[in-house]
Amino acid sequence: MAKLDYFFRETTSGLRRNGLVAFAAISTTFIALLLFGLALLISRQVNIMIDRTTGNVEVAIYLSDPVNDQNVASLRETLMALPIVATVDYENKQEAYERFQDLFANSRELVDNVDPEALPASLRVKLSEPERFQEVAAVLGCEPGRGGYVCAAPGVETLVDQREFLDRLFAVTRVFRVGVLLVAIVMLVSAAVLIANTVRMGLFARRKEIGIMKLVGATNWRIRIPFLIEGLFESLIGAVAAILVLFALKVAFINPLNDSVQFVPWIVNRDVLAIVPWLLFAGVLVAIVAGLVGMRRFLDV
Amino acid sequence: MISLQRVTKVYRNGTTALDDVSMEVEKGEFVFIVGASGSGKSTMIRLLLKEDEATKGDIYVAGKNVAKLTAWKVPHLRRNIGTVFQDFKLLQDKTVFENVAFALEVIGKTKNVIDQRVPEILDLVGLGDKLNNYPDELSGGEQQRVSLARACVNRPLVLLADEPTGNLDPSTSVDIMRLLDKVNRIGTTIVMATHDQAIVDAMRRRVIELEKGKVVRDQARGVYS
Ligand SMILES: Nc1ncnc2c1ncn2[C@@H]1O[C@H](COP(=O)(O)OP(=O)(O)O)[C@@H](O)[C@H]1O
Numbered sequence: 112m113a114k115l116d117y118f119f120r121e122t123t124s125g126l127r128r129n130g131l132v133a134f135a136a137i138s139t140t141f142i143a144l145l146l147f148g149l150a151l152l153i154s155r156q157v158n159i160m161i162d163r164t165t166g167n168v169e170v171a172i173y174l175s176d177p178v179n180d181q182n183v184a185s186l187r188e189t190l191m192a193l194p195i196v197a198t199v200d201y202e203n204k205q206e207a208y209e210r211f212q213d214l215f216a217n218s219r220e221l222v223d224n225v226d227p228e229a230l231p232a233s234l235r236v237k238l239s240e241p242e243r244f245q246e247v248a249a250v251l252g253c254e255p256g257r258g259g260y261v262c263a264a265p266g267v268e269t270l271v272d273q274r275e276f277l278d279r280l281f282a283v284t285r286v287f288r289v290g291v292l293l294v295a296i297v298m299l300v301s302a303a304v305l306i307a308n309t310v311r312m313g314l315f316a317r318r319k320e321i322g323i324m325k326l327v328g329a330t331n332w333r334i335r336i337p338f339l340i341e342g343l344f345e346s347l348i349g350a351v352a353a354i355l356v357l358f359a360l361k362v363a364f365i366n367p368l369n370d371s372v373q374f375v376p377w378i379v380n381r382d383v384l385a386i387v388p389w390l391l392f393a394g395v396l397v398a399i400v401a402g403l404v405g406m407r408r409f410l411d412v
Numbered sequence: 413m414i415s416l417q418r419v420t421k422v423y424r425n426g427t428t429a430l431d432d433v434s435m436e437v438e439k440g441e442f443v444f445i446v447g448a449s450g451s452g453k454s455t456m457i458r459l460l461l462k463e464d465e466a467t468k469g470d471i472y473v474a475g476k477n478v479a480k481l482t483a484w485k486v487p488h489l490r491r492n493i494g495t496v497f498q499d500f501k502l503l504q505d506k507t508v509f510e511n512v513a514f515a516l517e518v519i520g521k522t523k524n525v526i527d528q529r530v531p532e533i534l535d536l537v538g539l540g541d542k543l544n545n546y547p548d549e550l551s552g553g554e555q556q557r558v559s560l561a562r563a564c565v566n567r568p569l570v571l572l573a574d575e576p577t578g579n580l581d582p583s584t585s586v587d588i589m590r591l592l593d594k595v596n597r598i599g600t601t602i603v604m605a606t607h608d609q610a611i612v613d614a615m616r617r618r619v620i621e622l623e624k625g626k627v628v629r630d631q632a633r634g635v636y637s
């Protein structure tokens with residue numbers, strides 16, 4: 112009777128102890144892979160924004176009212192003379208208003224409150240090498256000032272380099288992305304340490320059985336593999352939970368944006384699906400490395 | 413089959429468990445290692461299994477130099493050696509059948525072979541009707557017979573037994589000794605460490621006596637003292 116009681120206590124206390132660490136390992140893997148997935152998705156979001164916009168990036172030269180056709184013609188000539196300028200298009204007030212309506216299609220009050228006449232006409236300049244924007248500013252005698260650049264050339268109100276604005280936006284998201292990635296790596300390492308610990312504790316709890324297995328000539332690998340699988344199992348549970356939460360986050364936060372902020376391209380379900388293999392791979396890698404570290408030396412004959 | 417040449421074992425804490433021991437055991441022999449508690453019997457068994465390393469000297473088992481064996485080859489040495497211990501060393505979460513089958517699984521035998529050989533050997537030790545019982549449902553004698561079946565199912569060249577009757581009453585011990593004798597008669601070399609005087613005296617086999625780690629007697633058809 113005392114012997115049975117002892118076995119019962121040894122088994123349950125071992126399970127509880129190991130269960131707690133297993134739970135810790137699962138939740139750390141979950142958080143690590145969630146952050147890793149977030150970093151990947153942010154990076155994807157930034158990339159599709161860059162893709163969409165770089166094709167359309169323009170220098171906008173806003174013209175002062177009233178528009179003088181002669182000024183426009185001479186500006187066009189000056190610009191076309193520059194080798195970096197690809198195209199110059201004139202956008203009148205009506206077209207500017209239409210574009211504005213498109214952009215803010217979901218904010219009717221805003222559109223209704225804007226007088227078509229209030230929007231300036233502009234020249235939209237596409238550059239073959241957007242990074243050499245300064246040459247455009249120089250030829251028009253522009254200096255950085257309020258609302259973009261203030262220019263000396265007649266008939267020009269302001270000049271805006273859209274790329275500059277986008278660059279600033281992307282720099283911010285890049286820093287953010289690197290930060291999330293760093294936290295994800297720290298969490299992945301912690302997850303590995305915890306998994307290594309569950310493996311080690313599992314081996315310790317079953318050291319008697321392991322001794323018997325070795326006695327009948329079981330190789331170390333035959334003994335190791337079940338413990339590796341246990342670690343793999345923990346890590347995959349964490350990975351699957353992270354994937355589900357990422358989908359839930361996408362539905363909860365991106366889908367509403369999709370309706371309200373249509374002028375920005377947002378990630379779609381397929382983008383989330385595309386990172387699933389990476390998360391699973393990271394989970395498997397962490398579990399295997401952790402398992403091998405956890406059982407190092409433990410099984411030496 | 414087994415050869416110890418000037419083997420010394422000093423434990424890390426300084427205890428000298430074996431002191432310059434030399435002995436030869438031929439194929440098919442049955443040898444008792446006797447001696448008081450602490451005389452070094454278990455240490456000798458452990459060295460033969462490479463559960464521990466000799467401090468000095470050479471050990472050969474089944475033609476292999478145990479000291480030179482690399483770690484990854486040790487399992488292969490052990491597959492040629494059956495073992496029986498005082499505490500049976502059965503896996504508590506496996507049935508009788510599974511415990512014996514395990515010894516065949518680790519050497520990669522197919523399910524067919526396992527399904528044929530395991531009931532056969534369990535019949536031989538008289539447990540043909542307890543295949544599906546768990547170790548804690550068996551008496552000590554029955555557990556030791558399972559352990560013996562597991563040791564023999566793989567038809568090892570050598571069987572090492574460390575106090576196999578230490579936890580058993582005298583009549584059960586006699587049953588186990590009958591089985592060991594049977595195993596020896598089919599050609600298995602047996603080395604058995606014991607301090608069970610009645611058994612040694614009844615069997616009349618070769619006796620090697622240890623005292624404080626030294627061989628003090630080696631006698632064919634001997635008695636305990
Ligand atoms: N792991 C160990 N570490 C240190 N000393 C040990 C160890 N195992 C056994 N000994 C000592 O070695 C001697 C021989 O022990 P052992 O081989 O178990 O003897 P026996 O089996 O004949 O009773 C004893 O003095 C014992 O205390």
Ligand SMILES: [Mg+2]
Nearest residue numbers: 453454455574
């Ligand atoms: Mg002993």
